[in-house]
Structure formats: C-alpha cells, structure tokens
Amino acid sequence: MRVGILGGGQLGRMLALAGHPLGLETTVLDPGEAPCGAAVAAHLRGEYDDLGLLRRLAEWADVVTYEFEQVPEAAPAELAGQVPVHPGPEALATGRDRLNEKTLFRELGIPTARFAAVDSRDALKAAVADIGLPAVLKTRTLGYDGKGQAVLREDGDVDAAWNEIGGVPLILEEVVPFEREVSMIAVRGADGAQRFYPLAENHHEQGILLESRPRPADPREADAVDYAARLLERLDYVGTVALELFDAGDRLLANEMAPRVHNSGHWTIEGAETSQFENHLRAVCGLPLGATDPVGHSAMLNLIGVLPERADVLAVPGAHLHFYGKDSRPGRKVGHITVRADSAAELEGRLERVRRLLPAA
Amino acid sequence: MRVGILGGGQLGRMLALAGHPLGLETTVLDPGEAPCGAAVAAHLRGEYDDLGLLRRLAEWADVVTYEFEQVPEAAPAELAGQVPVHPGPEALATGRDRLNEKTLFRELGIPTARFAAVDSRDALKAAVADIGLPAVLKTRTLGYDGKGQAVLREDGDVDAAWNEIGGVPLILEEVVPFEREVSMIAVRGADGAQRFYPLAENHHEQGILLESRPRPADPREADAVDYAARLLERLDYVGTVALELFDAGDRLLANEMAPRVHNSGHWTIEGAETSQFENHLRAVCGLPLGATDPVGHSAMLNLIGVLPERADVLAVPGAHLHFYGKDSRPGRKVGHITVRADSAAELEGRLERVRRLLPAA
Structure with a gap:
C-alpha cells in the first residue's frame, strides 16, 4: 500500500x-x-x-x-x-482554526475556557468587556509553539495586542488558572474502532513543549477519553488525533485539537505497545488498530535548537535518541529523547540525568 | 556519522x-x-x-x-x-568458514561436536571412520539455511554426499542428539564493554529458522554468555555477534557464529530495551551500548516465501509486523512477526493465533 x-x-x-x-x-x-x-x-x-x-x-x-x-x-x-x-476535510477545517475548534467543543459539550471571535479592534474591546482580563488574543490559524499570541493583562494591553497581531481573524480566550496541561492522544480506525493512549502531562516553556509524560490511570483520564471520543465520532474521524486540555483542578478544559500525530505522543514509540505513528498509518490504511497500553514507565524530552552529545545521552540506561536530521536553529525542534524505565522512581533518576545533558536552547 | x-x-x-x-x-x-x-x-x-x-x-x-x-x-x-x-578481519575470516569457527571454539575451550576438515574423498572416508555416523558433511563457506549440507547415515551415503557437494573445502561434523537449538546474541563496544541478550530458543524446519524465542534466566544462559564472552575478547570484536549452540541436555555445543546481526535476534526490536540492530550501530560507531533487558514476553516468527494478510496479523494484540519489501519466492525470508505479551501464557495464545495465519511456505 x-x-x-x-x-x-x-x-x-x-x-x-x-x-x-x-x-x-x-x-x-x-x-x-x-x-x-x-x-x-x-x-x-x-x-x-x-x-x-x-x-x-x-x-x-x-x-x-x-x-x-x-x-x-x-x-x-x-x-x-x-x-x-484521512483525517477528512471537516477534521482539517476544525483543527486548523482555533475558533472552529472551540465552537465544536462547545457544541459537543466539551468544557472550554470562555472565548469570542475577534475581527476588529471594537470586537476585541467588546470581547474583553465580556470575558474579562487576563485573556489571550490568538490568531485563529497558523499559530504554533506560542507564535501568534498576545497576553492581555490590563486594559492598556488591548491596543498593543491588536497592533501586534490584528488584521487577521482572531480569537480572544479567557485565561483560566490551571494546575497542568495534559493531552489525550486517541486514534479511530476506518471501521470506527477507537483506542486511547494514557493521558500525557505536558510541560511547556515559552510556548514550546519541553516534556511529555504519560500518566496511566490518571484521575482525569476518563473525562479526556470521553471528550476525545465525542470528537472522533462527530468528525467521523480516521487517524490519530491530539486533544490538548488544561487541568483546572476540578475539571478539564479543552484548549485545542490537532488532527494528526502530535509531539506529546512521541513517547509512544518506545513507551506504548503501538506508536501513535503506526496507529495513524493503520487507521488511514484501513488496518486494525494496535494496542495503546503503556510499556514500562516513560517520558519524552524535546531537543530544542541544538542536539546534545549522542554518546552522553546513550550512556543513560533506557534513553532512546530520536534525531530528526535537521540543522540546528534556536527554538527549532531538532529531536527528542524518550526515557523508559521499570519503575517511576527509576524513570525520575534517568530523566534527571538526561535533563542535565541538554544544552540550553 | x-x-x-x-x-x-x-x-x-x-x-x-x-x-x-x-x-x-x-x-x-x-x-x-x-x-x-x-x-x-x-x-x-x-x-x-x-x-x-x-x-x-x-x-x-x-x-x-x-x-x-x-x-x-x-x-x-x-x-x-x-x-x-567492524567487526574486524579476524572475526570475518572466522565467521565465514565453518572449520575456522570450530577450530577457534576448540582453541577457546568452547565445547563442540567432533569435526574434521575434508578436502578429498579419501579424507572424507577417514573422517567418517574417526567420527562415526551419523554425521553431516558441510561446505566450509557459503552455506546458509541448510544449503550445502549432506547428512550421512550409513557408509553407503559417503560417496553420494561427496558427489553432491565435494570439490570445495568441506567439514564433517558429528551428529549429536540435542534437545533444542539456542543462540546467544551478544554485543561488544569499541571500549570493550559487553552486553548479552537472553538466550533464544530456535526452531528450524528444513534448515530454515521458523521461530526464535528469548528465554530469560534459562539454566544454560551462563554457559552461553561465558562462551560468547571468550569469542568477543579473543577476536577483539566490535559489534553484534550471534553464537548458535545445541543444547545436548547436559551441556551446550557451539555450532557456528555469525559476525553480524542475526535472524534469531530480530525479536529484540520490540522485545528488548535496545535492539540488536541499534546496539550493532552503537558499537561500530563507538557509542555506549544500550541495555539488552527483555521488555515483556516475546517471540519471533519468520515469514517464509509468502506474506500473510496484513490485517489478519495486525488484529492479533501485541503482533508487530516486519515486511521486508521483497518479492515472494519459495523459501525466501520475506518478513517476520514479533509477538509481545505481558505473560508467558498470553504470549502462547497470541503466537498460536498468528501461526494459524501464516500461509504454507
């Protein structure tokens, strides 16, 4: 095929x-x-x-x-x-536009922070009046890794934010205090079968994902599975999807979806029975999905900008290198490392060793 | 690199x-x-x-x-x-010639079946008189998958065997009753570090490997590790090596070595922390070796001649496909399947399901 x-x-x-x-x-x-x-x-x-x-x-x-x-x-x-x-046109049209995403989440009963479409300076002021501050103004499309976003903390930030990214379709989103960012990587086959990976906990810095770590049996997993399943069904989805959520302590709030394999699922290559990549291919080719069970304890560290010394990383037991073959450039994702271990404590020790080897981005 | x-x-x-x-x-x-x-x-x-x-x-x-x-x-x-x-010239000269292999095994105190070099019909007769029957006459080089071999059961087989494969350098080997065939996949780094995978039990049919299955904590593992370690040291070896042995019940007899990655180590891709392929590359590139610990319970089935239906195999939990992208041809290795499970019993059930899906070669 x-x-x-x-x-x-x-x-x-x-x-x-x-x-x-x-x-x-x-x-x-x-x-x-x-x-x-x-x-x-x-x-x-x-x-x-x-x-x-x-x-x-x-x-x-x-x-x-x-x-x-x-x-x-x-x-x-x-x-x-x-x-x-695959995934189909509706999934793509949804996933490429933050307003479409949030609108679909709301339609499906998936909780989100409050939001409003913003197409003019006046609409921004009205949205701020409605949603309150702090809030984040984002481009509806083409934003990634924190690009195309402006944080509004006080009324005086409104004009600056508009001047910075206005002129294209925007969305204003309420800033909700949250304890952590998580993502649900899910996959749906051509036959409608669904599989869900363990909820992953993500750590960003300056808008760029630094670490992802599966948390099997997380207390919020059932909610995340429920929300992802609603999306998969509603979009008649075929392939791997990523649903990013904020854990606001008492509930999850859906932030965005990506209709594709996702950085927060890279740990699945060694850390799950079937990787998100293989499952995406199985789905789009009409093949049966593979098991999404975790294999040992694992976590992923992104390599941003520059690569560490290969030999140093490989000297850490359970460390698996993934260099992408890309040139070094500040802020660029040039690889990742998945660390696997037999226990959570062992994983922690190995992760700490690997973190010390990573050059500053 | x-x-x-x-x-x-x-x-x-x-x-x-x-x-x-x-x-x-x-x-x-x-x-x-x-x-x-x-x-x-x-x-x-x-x-x-x-x-x-x-x-x-x-x-x-x-x-x-x-x-x-x-x-x-x-x-x-x-x-x-x-x-x-890497591996170096002596490893290559040894591994390409059955007589060199057996001679080195003997020199290193690694037990083997009795053997003799055979370069003429008379030498064959003398060897048969010395070693006894049954015995196997083999070409010293270029044999694989049972090719270039003739079994001698009675004196009348001697001439037929000579006529069949004589004229090139040969070796006559004693046939020793054995309980099973096993292999030790080992790797040695450029710095001399050694790692050993669990002993694998191999099942051949008509000289072609059909199944390999790691047996962690096998009672014969320590002997196999000892023998492989002697080879690695003696050859100042860098890379992955395979040592095939017969388990004669009370002892292991070394049969042959392959100075490379080996079919009986394919299960390591999913079934070990670091695959034999990655460890071979790490070794020859002067990088630290990876852990050889098993990950769950696994076994490998070779796909001989023709491929099974992809969807049927992938429907079996824990089944991992490896198609090689080769055309079908009788007797040709065109792929393999590794099956992984959390317990030996679960593995057995899954293996049985997969075996039933394999077309006759």
Whole structure:
C-alpha cells in the first residue's frame, strides 16, 4: 500500500519510519529541498497548492494524509475525489482554526475556557468587556509553539495586542488558572474502532513543549477519553488525533485539537505497545488498530535548537535518541529523547540525568 | 556519522531503520537494482569486489560494517586502511568458514561436536571412520539455511554426499542428539564493554529458522554468555555477534557464529530495551551500548516465501509486523512477526493465533 503525506518534517519522517516495517511505501510532498522526511521516504518537491503535483501524488497513492493541519485548503479539495484523504476535510477545517475548534467543543459539550471571535479592534474591546482580563488574543490559524499570541493583562494591553497581531481573524480566550496541561492522544480506525493512549502531562516553556509524560490511570483520564471520543465520532474521524486540555483542578478544559500525530505522543514509540505513528498509518490504511497500553514507565524530552552529545545521552540506561536530521536553529525542534524505565522512581533518576545533558536552547 | 553497509538485504534495511533515529546516515553497497535496504538508505550499486566502488564507500563513510559474512575477501582488504571496518578481519575470516569457527571454539575451550576438515574423498572416508555416523558433511563457506549440507547415515551415503557437494573445502561434523537449538546474541563496544541478550530458543524446519524465542534466566544462559564472552575478547570484536549452540541436555555445543546481526535476534526490536540492530550501530560507531533487558514476553516468527494478510496479523494484540519489501519466492525470508505479551501464557495464545495465519511456505 502507498501512503502520500503532505509535509516532510519530523512527523512525516516518523510516519515513514513506522510505515516501512508494515510494508507501506511513503511519499512526502514538501517544498523543501531536503526535508528530513525525505531521508526515509520518496519526495515530491513543490508547494502544497501545486495542483499538478497534488494530482501526481493522488495517482501514486492509495491514501493521503498530512503531518500538519495548516495545509492550504486547495490541497485536500484537489485531492478529494481522486484519492481518500484521512483525517477528512471537516477534521482539517476544525483543527486548523482555533475558533472552529472551540465552537465544536462547545457544541459537543466539551468544557472550554470562555472565548469570542475577534475581527476588529471594537470586537476585541467588546470581547474583553465580556470575558474579562487576563485573556489571550490568538490568531485563529497558523499559530504554533506560542507564535501568534498576545497576553492581555490590563486594559492598556488591548491596543498593543491588536497592533501586534490584528488584521487577521482572531480569537480572544479567557485565561483560566490551571494546575497542568495534559493531552489525550486517541486514534479511530476506518471501521470506527477507537483506542486511547494514557493521558500525557505536558510541560511547556515559552510556548514550546519541553516534556511529555504519560500518566496511566490518571484521575482525569476518563473525562479526556470521553471528550476525545465525542470528537472522533462527530468528525467521523480516521487517524490519530491530539486533544490538548488544561487541568483546572476540578475539571478539564479543552484548549485545542490537532488532527494528526502530535509531539506529546512521541513517547509512544518506545513507551506504548503501538506508536501513535503506526496507529495513524493503520487507521488511514484501513488496518486494525494496535494496542495503546503503556510499556514500562516513560517520558519524552524535546531537543530544542541544538542536539546534545549522542554518546552522553546513550550512556543513560533506557534513553532512546530520536534525531530528526535537521540543522540546528534556536527554538527549532531538532529531536527528542524518550526515557523508559521499570519503575517511576527509576524513570525520575534517568530523566534527571538526561535533563542535565541538554544544552540550553 | 556515516555508516557504510556491505549488503542491502533485510539486515541492512533493519540496520538503516535503526540508524535514522540515532542521526546516523547509512549507505548500502549491493549489486541488486533495488535491494530492500535501498528503500531506507542510500544505495551504491555494484559488486562487492568492485574496488572503485569500495573506495567511494570508504571515502563517504566514517565506519563500514556488513550484513553478511560471505563478502569477498577483497572487500574488507580494500577498505582496511581507508576506513574502520567492524567487526574486524579476524572475526570475518572466522565467521565465514565453518572449520575456522570450530577450530577457534576448540582453541577457546568452547565445547563442540567432533569435526574434521575434508578436502578429498579419501579424507572424507577417514573422517567418517574417526567420527562415526551419523554425521553431516558441510561446505566450509557459503552455506546458509541448510544449503550445502549432506547428512550421512550409513557408509553407503559417503560417496553420494561427496558427489553432491565435494570439490570445495568441506567439514564433517558429528551428529549429536540435542534437545533444542539456542543462540546467544551478544554485543561488544569499541571500549570493550559487553552486553548479552537472553538466550533464544530456535526452531528450524528444513534448515530454515521458523521461530526464535528469548528465554530469560534459562539454566544454560551462563554457559552461553561465558562462551560468547571468550569469542568477543579473543577476536577483539566490535559489534553484534550471534553464537548458535545445541543444547545436548547436559551441556551446550557451539555450532557456528555469525559476525553480524542475526535472524534469531530480530525479536529484540520490540522485545528488548535496545535492539540488536541499534546496539550493532552503537558499537561500530563507538557509542555506549544500550541495555539488552527483555521488555515483556516475546517471540519471533519468520515469514517464509509468502506474506500473510496484513490485517489478519495486525488484529492479533501485541503482533508487530516486519515486511521486508521483497518479492515472494519459495523459501525466501520475506518478513517476520514479533509477538509481545505481558505473560508467558498470553504470549502462547497470541503466537498460536498468528501461526494459524501464516500461509504454507
């Protein structure tokens, strides 16, 4: 079977790496000259809205998927009708737009912080009056790793925030105090079967994910599974999805969804019976899903900007390296490390050893 | 770091797949037009004794290794001096010749069945008189999967066996009744560190490996570790080695060694903390070795000749597919399946389900 992937970054790369043992051929479409996914997959080079290239991909592939939700709308529109595209258009339209996400969450009874669409300076002022401060103003699309966001703490911040990111469709979101950020990685097969990984606890710094750690049997897991299941059903979803939530102490508030494999699920490569990448491929290819049970105790550390010394990391028992083959650049995700151990205490000790080896980003 | 691999079959392919997450670039040298390893590594196409090609590989690579021990002697000879080659020339000269293997085992005090070199019909008769029957006549080099062997049960078989495979250097080996075949996969780093996987129990049919199953804490493990350690030290070995042994009930008899990753170690991809492929790469690249502890209970089934239905296998919990991307052909290893479970009983049930799905070879 042949799988086309829009995007040849590290997510496309790890999808392709998971595909080879399954006997799946993969081609990434990516405008880069040598995107890191091209080391392990065929590469069609060009823009995501190059209709001729999309047709070539559709002719070659049995199914097309994507590694990021910000693909130009022309791409899935052109592909649809020529080749199955999973996850489907509604999932993509939802996942690429924060307002659509929050609106769908509300429709499905999934709790969220309060929010309002903002399309003008006046609308921003009205939204601030309604929601109160502090609040966060965000671009509806194209934001990632904390980009395209402005925090409003007092009334005087309103104009500055508008000046900074106004002029594109925005959303204002209530800032709710929370104890931790968690994510639910779930997968739904073409036959409707659903699987859920243990809830993962995420630690961000400056908007960039630093660490993710599965917390099997977390007291909030049942709620997160419930919410993710509603999304999967409502979107007739096929593939892996990530639902990011805030744990506000007494309840979870859904923050955003990503209709794709997700950084907070990278620990599943060694830390779960079947990785999120393999399960995404199984789903979009119409194959049975694999077990999502944890294997030992694990956690993932992102490598931001620069890589540590390979030998130092590999000297730590249970440390598994994932270099993406990307050049170093401040703030760029260039790899990750998953640490696995037989007990929580052992994991903690190993994690601490690995953290000390990571260069400042 | 750049690793050159002589041979681009499934072993080269799985080495390359293990190399990408470590940030290692791999190039396979292989005469085939599209060997299955070339899907995940760069490919230099040509014969193994093509000196120009070997020089190109040596110039590109930081270290060269191989996926099979029958490389023409010209290859390591040409490479040596230009680039480090691991495992080294003595390991290769030993592993490619059954007489050299047995002679080294004897020298190191590792028990073997009785054996004698056979270079003529008369020498064969003398060896039979000395060793007795039954015995097996084997080519010293190039035999694999039961090829190049003739069993002698009575005196009348002597001429037939000679006529069948005589004319090349041979070895006659005593047939010793044994309870099971086992193998020790071990690895030694550039710094001399040694690691040993649990002893694996192997089931062959018609000379072809069908199943391998790690047996942690096997009563014979200590002996196998001792023997493998003697080999690693004596050969100043760097990389993964496989030592195949017969369990004769009261003792182990060494049968052969392979100076490379080995089919009976494929279960380590999911069934051990670090796979034999990753540990081979770590060793030849001078990196610290990874833990060889088992992860859950696992076993490997080879796929011979034809592939089963992907969806049927993936419906079995804990079943992990490894298709090699090779065309079907009777007797050809085209893939393997590793089954993992939390208990021995659960593993047995899953294995039985998978066995029923395998087409007759």
